Structures are given as structure tokens and as C-alpha cells.
Amino acid sequence: MTSDAATTVMQPSGRAWLRSIGEALLPLGVALAIAALILLVSGFDPIEVYRLLLVESFGDARRIGATLAASTPLILTGLATAIAFRAGVFNVGVEGSLYVGGMAAAYVGFAATGLLGFLMVPAALLAAVIVGALWMWLPGVLRARLDVDEVVTTLMLNFIAISLTSYLVNGPLLAPGSANSATPMIADAARLSPIMPPSTLNTGFLIAVALLVLYAFWSSRSALGFESRLTGLSPRFAIASGIDVRKVIVGMMLLSGAVGGIAGGIHVLGNIHRFVAGFSPGYGFTGIAVALLGRNSAVGMLLAAILFGALTTSGATIQLFSDVPIEIVNILQGMVMIFAVARFGLLVGKGRP
């Protein structure tokens, strides 16, 4: 598991920064190189394909808007994952928090119509936070008290969350007269405002970036951030230093779930405006790659989320303008994910001191 050993209460040296940036960029470079080989073998010009990908994701304001919109849920799921990772908890259940959080936000959005308009969004997001956090309470307590492997519990909870929400939208919460597995549309007042029409980019992106900034500050400047980092690096040391490791682990799981819930809430309030069964194409899992590629750092995760967002938006349109199949883009995305986990730093140099 990666840990952000580079962060400390003291500022690391400039060289350490350069090194960590290099380590973060290397996986991307290797992934691009291998994907280029695959493209070559399949008879495409890799330079041309990459140029097209770049244009389709960042070519003009509309495309940039689409890319940022696609990266919004990934910023949040990456952040949720990183919060748990840095405390040494391998939470792979952000997808589940995303589902239950999205459902909670949608419910408030269409049911709580008695609320004043400007309260709708905060109330819906609050519901998403509470439900998302509670979703992670059980695996957190099981890990902290009984040492039950969180990978197993959180992974299983994903399936429960997906099935549970699917049941709800097919039964009690199904929109009247609808044949789709979806809730009614949320009230207009509960929708996040677009900030770059005609793209779907909305204020949810700003919330996500604000949370990243808060996270950067929290992780390096707060006592809890310090404690959770030490817990992640060496639980035994943390215990001996008088840190209540169980409390830290449960707390970080709740926080991770809360941010996962917000991810779902923002996706519902900003993009689809109701809850639809199976509404996530694996945002929670891509979030794991975002956290790993971004090495749990705020800037790193922002860039990683934008990268994956760009691959998503350009992948969708590249088929329209070339005969490159979407699978090639998926392969590229998969490559980046695989190499995000590799620690190339270990290969550089002749070994470690």
C-alpha cells in the first residue's frame, strides 16, 4: 500500500518533491508506451491517436468542461479512498458508499419538497454524507475491534449496496408510472447549477476541488491527519505513542464513507437528477486507481482524476472521428491503473540505502 511518507509536519526538500513527481509520472509514461505498441500492432498511428485523444479531451472549452465533469466523481472517490489508505485501511468499498449516498441525496431531492429552496442541496448532501459514512461504520469497527480484513467486508458491502439500491428503485422508491429502475426526478432547487454550459460541468466540481484543498490542509496540518498517517505507516508505533489507533481507523472509515457518499450525492444532484439503478460505471473502483496514481496527495489525485476523466470523454467521442475502437482507450486506462500500483522508484538506482 502506498503511504505518503513524503508529507510530514515539516516541508520536504525540493528534491523530494521532484522525485515524487517523477515517480507519479512514470506509470503514465510506461502505460502510454505500451498502449502505443498495441496501437502500432493493430495498425494505428499512435501519435495520431494520442493527438486525437488530447484534442477530444482538452481541445476547446466545451471539451474541457466535459473532461472536468467526468473527473468530478473520480476526484471524490479517489479522495475517499485516499483517506482510508493513508490510515492503512485498504477500503475498496467507496463504490458502495457512492450508491447509498446517491440514493439518500436523490430521496431528499424529490421527497423533501417542503424545504426552502436554498436548503435543498445542503440537506441532500448532508443525507448523502450521513448514509455514506454509516455504510462504512461496520467494516471500520470490524477491522478495528476484531481485525476482520476490510478488503473482504468492504468489497462484499459493495454488492449489497448495489443490490439494495436496485431493490429500492424497483419497489418502494420507483417513480410512479416509470418502467425504468429509477426514482422520480429531484426538485429543480436540489440541482447543482451548471457552470460551463453547454457542458454538464456543475458546481459539484467546485465542491470536489474545495474538498481536495481541505484534505491537503487537513492531512499535513491537523493532529488527526498526523495521527492517521502514523497509523498507516506503523500501527504499533502509533499505539506506543499513545494514539488511539482503533478510534483513528473507525474515524477514517467514517470519513472515507462520508466523502464516498458525497460523490454519489453530487453525481445525482449535478448530472442525472435522480437515482438510477446501477448509475455508477465503477467510479468507486477507478477512485482506487486515482488514489494510487496520485499517491494520496491532493494535487496528484486531482491530476489523476482529470486524466481518467479525459480518457472517458475522449474515449466516447474518438470513435466518431476515427476508426479507433473504444476498447483501445479502455486498454490505455487499464494500463495506467496497473502501472499506478507499481512502484517504479524501486527499480531506479542500484537499490536503497
Added chain:
Amino acid sequence: MSTHTLETPAPATASAPIRLAARGITRRFGAVVANNAIDLSVRRGTVHAIVGGNGAGKSTLMKIFQGLDRPDEGTLLLDGKPVVLAGPADAFSRGIGMVHQEFMLVPGLTLLENLILAKEPAAILGRIDRKAALEAARRLEKEAGVSLDWDMLVDDAPVHVRQIVEILRLLYRGADVLILDEPTAVLAPAQIRDLIALIHKLKGEGRTILFISHKLDEVMQVADDITVLRAGRVVGSMPVSQTDKGRLAEMMIGEVLTHPTARPAAAGAPVLQIFGLAARDSRGIERIKGVDLTVRAGEIVAIAGVAGNGQDELAAAVAGLVAPAGGRIVLCGKDVTQLPIQERRALGLSYLSADRANEGLCPAAAIADNALAGHHRRPAFCRSGLLKAGAIKAHVTSLLDRYSVMRGSPADPVSSLSGGNQQRVAIARELDAEPKVLIACQPTRGVDIRGIAFIHQCLLDYRERGGAVLLITEELDEIIALADRILGLYGGRITGEIERGTAHLENIGRMMLGEALA
């Protein structure tokens, strides 16, 4: 070679061929030159000791000999031929094997399984030929003059048995050059004698042994040749007959040390009281059985015992790492038996762990973080849950300066420091907040002479200021140098008490072996 005694190793013939040599080996880590133009010649069939303080470059050189690291400059010669080692496996195939300070046996496997690991005798269908394995084990046993229960799990084997298995493993895989890194650090005095006997036996069979240590007594007993390293350079290389302890110490340190000064104690009120304490280890076996003891302000009380007699459990129970199975612990008049570790710390308890790499420090975290941990919630460093960066930076810098921690940036990981400097960070953190009582476990383990003197002075100064120390150590010299009272611990019980002044190696040794004092 015929017979030889422990005290006087048989002088190896000066004309013995050079088995292993280094020529101008230089290895840099950033700005630090860990090895600086090292020249070394190790004669076949001799014990060659490499001595030097922490950070002298011993470990780096040994890693290079083992193929774990490569020099930036210089050459390795095996039997006079230059070689480039690709890795430990390559080193093994050329006859070089190493026993690391931290043993590398696989838990959950038996001693026999560990012995044959990576070179298992195979029967039909790739099954392990147990009979052949056991035969090989018995042969090695005879060769080494030991006798082991090969079906014992590694987890159940005492430390010295694990070490013998590590050594036999090298023999099993055909090594004739054995590198032993601080092999006596974990052993009791009697076990050290056995180990030295084993080393002499192996030498008698024509093997070459590189013995890394900073304990000069042992080095004088075991070595034929000695090479002294200091700050990455060779400061001297000579046959053992041409030197003595004093000269070696001088070469290692480069300057004359002031010995720690112990002033007469003026013990005050009881600070730590333990009544009928019982504690179990992680497997539920009772290791501490009804221990009573008191430590007063301004007093150092030492626990003398052979490893495995309950010291670890005693320390863990007092520190609050494990719940005691019975009895009471009273800190400054307050019963803390049921309190969690953080509340004990708040009451003035400090704990210097014997396990520096896993518990005393967090190797991957920054030096600054290690120096701060545990104090980070103090009002001086933290307000409303937010850390005060400026105050912390000033505090950490002053702390590291006061404890003379040789370092690069405080943001570097603590693992970038030498062992002695790491321990200074741990001591600085534990003593800095002026605790009421310090549980000091193996405070100088793996620390060089200069570091030991410094740490001893820290403990004595702390006592002078009215601090209470419960000292748990396997170093008898340390106990004699520091303790006001010495309690013997054997089989989980206190076997006796000796006041400072009447303590000497002999009566402490008797307590450690469970003999009641007359």
C-alpha cells in the same frame, strides 16, 4: 589446525591466501559517503572482525559483499579474481552467505524446513525428501557440535537456536565465507560463549568468517584479524595480537570519551509501584507471575534477566500495551492498571521500546514526525486540532540539536539515520516532556560506544532531575554503570535485589539464573 581454546584462537598462518578482498570500494548515498575507498583483505580460514561505531559503514560494506548493494567505485575480489555480484543468490553460488541482525527464518515452518528452504532435496514428483533433509541436518549438527530439535517450529525456538539454524543454513547451501552481522546482540553471556566456540570450530574446518561487531571484548576473543572502520573509512587493519581493547576503542571513536558520571542518588517518593503483577504473552502463556516492585523519584531500578524471562511482558504491561492478567500498577499514587496507554502517558509515563524498528520509531516517517509523535496534542503544538507548524519546527530543531542527532533534513525519513542516531531521536522524544517515570528497554541495543556514553549520560541526568527509570536491559555493564538498585528476574519472578555498590557481575549473574541470594 589442531586444538584451540576459546581464549586464544589459533593464529592463522600469515601466508594463508586471500579469500575475499575489497579494493577502493566507495559507496555514496546522496551527500553521505557510507564507504570511502575501503581496502580489505580477508585471509582464508580466519575470523576477520569488522568493528566500528554506528554509521561507520559496516552494514553498507557487508551489503556489498553479499550482492545486495553495488559500489559506486572499486572492486571486489574473490580468490584474487575481480567479480561483480548480481545479488545474494550470486554471492551464495560463490560461497558467500550472511546471517543478518534480524533473522530471516520463515515463521510457521519447522527448523528443518527452514534449513533446506530454497535448496530442498527432492524425491519423486517433486516431493521433499524428508529423510535426506534430516540426514543433511544431522551431518551439519555433528559438524557444528550442536544438537537441535529439528521438528520444532521456528516460532517456538529460542533466539540462540534460531541463530544456529541461520548459520547451519549457510553451511547447508555450501557457503564457506560466513558474514555474521552483530551476532551476539541478542544473546545472553553463556550463549555468546557457545557461539564463539562454534565460530572457532567452523574456522578450524577451513571456513572464513567475517564478524561484524562493536563489542570489543568479543572481538578480541574471536578474531584473528581486525579492521576498524570510522566514518566510512578504514582507520586500521591488524592481527589481533598487535592491538588491544583500548587502542581499538580509540580508533573507533577517534577521541577520548568522558565516562558517564553517576552521582549519589537521593531517591524521593515512590513514583511507580507494581503489586502482584501478572502478565501473559501473545500466546496466552503467563510470563510475569506476581511481580512487586517500586521505583522512586531520582532512582534507576534495573531488571537483570536473561532474555525471555518476562522482561518484554513486564515492560508491555507497565507501558499499557497489554492488559495485565492480575495485580495493580500505580503511577504517582493513581491506579492505572485499567487505563489505556494515552492516559498513562498523560500522567507522566514514558516508554522507550526495545523494538526500535517497529515500536520505538516509525522508520518510514520523517525524523521530525518521529520526534513529535505522542506530544503532538500538547497545547504548545496543537490548537483546536490543528498543528502549529512554526512551534513544532522550532521545537523539533532544538530537540534534535540538544540530543546531537546527526541528520540531513528533519523531513528525511528516520530510516536514513544510523542506528545510534535513531535511538537518540527515540530517547529525545521520550525524555523531552520531563516524564515522571521512564521505562527504558534495551536503551543502547545496536548503539556504538559514543552513543552508549551519551545515552547513559541522558539517563543519569534525568535521574538527577528527579526522574524515575525502570531499566530493562541485557547489558550487565550498563546495569552496573547506571542502576541504584538491581532486581533479578527469572521465570517471571523477582529473584533478589542488590543495592548499588555491592553489585558485581557474579551476584547479578546468580540472580539472573534464578539462584536466591544468600
